[in-house]
Amino acid sequence: MNYENILAEKENGLAVITINRPTKLNALNKTTIQELHEAFKALDADKEVKAIIITGSGEKAFVAGADISEFADFDVAQGGELAAKGQELLFDFVENLSTPVIAAVNGFALGGGLELAMAAHFRVASDNAKMGLPEVSLGVIPGYGGTQRLPQLVGKGRAMEMIMTAGMIGAEDAKAYGLVNHVVPQAELVDFCKGIASKIMKNSPVAISAAIKAINANFTDGVNGYKAEIKAFGEAFGTADFKEGTTAFLEKRKAEFPGK
Template identity: 80%
Template sequence: MNYENILTATQNGITTITINRPSKLNALNKATIEELHEAFDTANKDENTKVIIVTGSGEKAFVAGADISEFANFSVENGGKLAAKGQELLFDFVENLSTPVIAAVNGFALGGGLELAMACHFRVASDNAKMGLPEVSLGVIPGYGGTQRLPQLVGKGRAMELVMTAGMIDAQTALNYGLVNHVVSQEELLPLAEKIAGKIMRNSSVAISKAIKAVNANYKDGIDGFKVEIEQFGACFGTEDFKEGTTAFLEKRKADFPGK
């Protein structure tokens, strides 16, 4: 499918989604959010895609924020709808995908860009990456899940400071905070993400999807994560992947998971 604001490519089980608005530092506008939803949905349904990597085009930015020109004149009602629709279409959608999603953060990841990276299942970053939630400097707050996911990842105190100061942190600080898992040079960023994806693909895609659901359950109000884990653990026993994985182990051979 042809997109106006993003690029997609699938190779060796990995679908790479690249946000491609370099003149806007890959800022998220309404059209880009809709295209990203479509691309993630398509990749998630593709049996040939085992891992999704999302990154930004160029060397300057992953996503430098939301496109402010689109909502500068919004009313209270329109602002609420903007956040609700964005979370539904993209940020919550990505977090709950059954296919693992890795954010390869190159350059600026600010505002909606950091929120997108945090919605992914984990993050790797280039050493020139800068991350922050600068929304309060515009008289607004993060609206795409930033006030919820950042404290989950770095702790309440650090999140409060980052939100209140509208400051940016560098890649090494993000690594120290646990916001990203690895920091490498820009040239090594996508190869690292692909290397990790390769390790993921050796395992059962069915089991991984159930693990994602169980881990996410711990962060949802009113949901007993332990109960979800028990349910998903039990469900694994009815899969072909479980039969193959246990048989391969007992036969001392490498498992060839059918993904069912």
């Protein structure tokens, strides 16, 4: 499928989505959010795709934020609708995707950009990355999940400071905070993420999907994460992947998971 603002490629079971608005520092507008939704949905439905990397084009930015010109004149109802629609189409959608999503954070990840990175299942940053939620400097707050996911990742106190100061942190601080898992030179970023993806892709896609759901259950209001884990663990025993994985282990050979 051809897109206006993103590139989507896949090879050997690995997909790479690149947000491609370099003149706008890859800022998220309505079209880009819709295209990302469509790309993630299509790749998640593709049984050949075992992992997805999301990154930004160029060397300056992953996503420098939302496209402010689109909503500067919105009223209360329109603002609420903007946040609700964006979360449904992209941020919550990515977080709950059954295919693992790795954010390769190159350069600036601000506002909606950091929120997108946080919606991914984990993050790797280039050594020149800068991250922050500057929304309060515009008289608004993060609306794409930032006030929820940032405290989950870095703790309440650090999240409060980052959001209230509207400041940016560098890649090494982000790693120390637990916001990103690894920091690598920018030229090596995507290849490093591909290396992690290759390790993920050796494992059962059915089990990985179940693990994502079980982990996310712990952060969902009204859901007992332990019970969700027990249910998913039990259901795994009825899968072809479980039979193949245990049989391969006992036969001392590499598993060839059917993904069922």
